[in-house]
Amino acid sequence: MKGLAHAVVAAICAGWWLASAVAHAADMPRIPHEVFTLPSGLEVVLVSDRSVPLVAVDIWYHVGSSDEVPGKSGFAHLFEHMMFQGAKHIGEDAHFAVLKKAGASDINGTTSTDRTNYHEQVPSHQLDTALWLESDRMGWLLDTLNQKSLDNQREVVRNERRQRHDNVPYGGESFALAQLLYPEGHPRRFLTIGRHEDLQAASLADVQAFFRQWYAPSNATLCLAGDFEVGEAKAAVQKWFGTLPKVAAPQHKPLNTPQLLAPQQQTLVDPLARLERIHMAWHSPALYQAGDAELDLAAAILGLNGSGRLNKRLVAHEHVAQSVHAYQVSLQDSSEFHLVIDLRPGVVRSDVMAEIDYELQRLRKEPPSEQELKRAVLSAESHMVWGLEELTARCELLQAYRHYLGKTEAIAEDMLRYRNATPQSVAAVVARVLDPQRRVTVFTVPQQSALGGVP
């Protein structure tokens, strides 16, 4: 079986050694894999790589906080926590203890606006143990569900919100931006973490209904990557997931993201901030849709650490900014482009705003240089290659392709989006999307008393 692993390696290696600016099929990293679907509708992706005796197990449920309804913000993530509380056959609170004893690492779940994932990496002889745990919570979560456990996890999640948002500098600005970007009733208005009052109101009936609506096998994709023989892995998946019932896959309501018609801004006084921050955002094209890759490239041209235009100007030359970050948050249905600048103390904000506006206008009007574009493309390619080392990361990449594009064979298509971009296409997308009339801006300012006072 060593041969197969080497074949994988050779494919990736050869591709990258030959890489050049000209795109052709041999010039791509590959993740050889197999896909099949069980009668229940559960999709399965198998990536066999026998070089190390480990297997990554990574399940995506195709549900995220964008599927929440008004008044239930934060629920998809709270539900994710409940998935670790136990299930019928494994018992209560068994998940972490069983995996710890099995030598697992990298045990977690994450929730985004678009999907929820659960993953662990186990020594390969323990693959059945991981599948036992995952299949039980996919099929029998509700059997052990109880009020005490929900009350507990609601508190845990509220503490998570405090730790990530409420008790950190600038924690308020992402909520303020979301409320400027999304109208009342839009599921992205209160971020994935949600509002305290909505979390507080979550009930057992909500958990049961959410599980029944979204956690069907037909709404999930299981990926295994690592040390297994494909036939044996198929048999194991069949054993643990094969008797789960077939239920029709739930329907997602596509998000209706409004166009902004006029710029909006807001100023926040933050008791934990000491440096002024300018944070602007725009609605932008969805992940893998036309313009999405150009905005990744524009983000690099503006904000690549060191060489980005705004970094050079504001941080390296003029010393007016502490840091510059530009990034496209690529999401289902519609994305967001962000620009975040922390100011040095004593700098006049309007002066810096004028410089940012100047640089944005320049990129709208004039295509970037070939050299700048080449750097941005290389940065994307390099990021892709470094991301292939970990087994879980390979599953995550294939899972993303499946979720957003409906197919797992998509690395080449993904990479070509960057290689085929031109200076003109970048400028055109910047001009269309990063429109000054459709921008929201939040200024965070320190509390004056905090700045003047004795520490």
Next chain:
Amino acid sequence: MMRRILHLSQLVLLLCSLVAPAASAAEPQADPEAWRAVAPTPLPAKSVATPVPQVFRLGAMEVLLIERHDLPTISLQLLLAGGSAWDPPGREGQASLCMELLEAGAAKLNLDEISDKKADLAVAIDAWTGVEQQGLNMAVLSRNFLPSLDLFADLLLHPSLGPRHLANAVARRKAALLQTQANPALVARRVAGPVAYGAQAWGRLATEASLSALDVAGCTQHDAALSPEGAHLYVVGDVTRPALEKAWLARFGEWKTPAPKLAPLGKPLPPAGRVFAVDLPGAEQTLLHIMAPGPERTATDYEATTLMMGVLATGFTSRINMNLREKHGWTYGAGGSFQYRRDGSLLSLTAAVRVDASGPSVSEMVSEINTIRASPVTLDELAREKEGDILELPARWSTGKSIANTLQTLQYYGLPLNWYDGYAARVQAVDLAALQKAARDHLDVDAAVVLIVGDFKKITPQIEALISSGPLAGQVVHRLDTDGKPLPALAK
């Protein structure tokens, strides 16, 4: 508290429930999924050998090469003698600033040219500074290795420092410090140093005043002492030994700076007192650190100590996390470990807790320490930690990066590179008594200090309750500022 059900007992219950009703008249419907209540029997574990790096010298420097050709990437980690421990008094932050400035200028390249070159090559070159080590890392696609190594060598061997760059870097650090001092989690981490170590190397902090004292002359002196003697180069990835030797010697052949003279660190000098607190108005959680001196990394009961800490504090299933998070809902996560240095360690238990649970969380953490000292852990806990630790070895050796990190850590403590040979057997040999002895020997409750960072308006009554009864009864609360300096006591 631990509600984990033994697989064996599940099996027994299952058999009973299936067999007993058969005697009755009514035929119950058998659950076709009942077999799932039995945990699967894992296959035999595959054995994994400790990876053996290629070890050789390039001049005075030792190289550890982990050759991997599965991805077209190469990473270098160069570890150099020196670090913040040897910042001159009053110039705390010097080594860190000077290392950062290595990236800002070289003989023939200014800052913009360096930034552009890095972007052209998609190479990450990052300087870093620890207390007892400092270094320069590089990560690059293998096809850009040689030109990237040119840049790496130029930055290290020909630093070019202008006063303007230095002034800018200092101003940037002061702004960052200003922000750090308002961030509750970062304040707690920052002040923990002086509380645990006092003015000793591990407790010294860069402050507004010490940053103001930094100058070009200090960095020139710092950079001139960067030496290949005592340095270690960890290389992972798509490069062979001959190729690496040739590339390195062509650029570093003349690098012969003698080893710097570094004074020993001296003993920790923690301030008197057991309870320390920093007031941060507006904090929405309270940050807690419980700290005490711990054993050396080379202690013979290291395995027992680590397993004991697994039960008490390290990881999701530890007692402290299960108590504060899963039982009480006071936190998103709590726990810790012994943080080892070359000459010892610090027990460090931390949590960010709900404001109204600030006092009770301290009491519960202390109570968990006392419990594990007083009574043996369960056989279930012991088995979970032992088996888990042994079976996790393949993950430790799974990537070039994880191998390099492990080897680097071993060398830092002066342990042999084959230290993990026999590790499984050493773990297997730990029994309940050995684990409890480690708890009694190394969890020094009498020397433990508590650091509380939060909004005094909200938590003062809880702090007062903590020192009026229980394990901290009679203690005085020492108020500190965000530099860890004492403030006058609160008026009663």
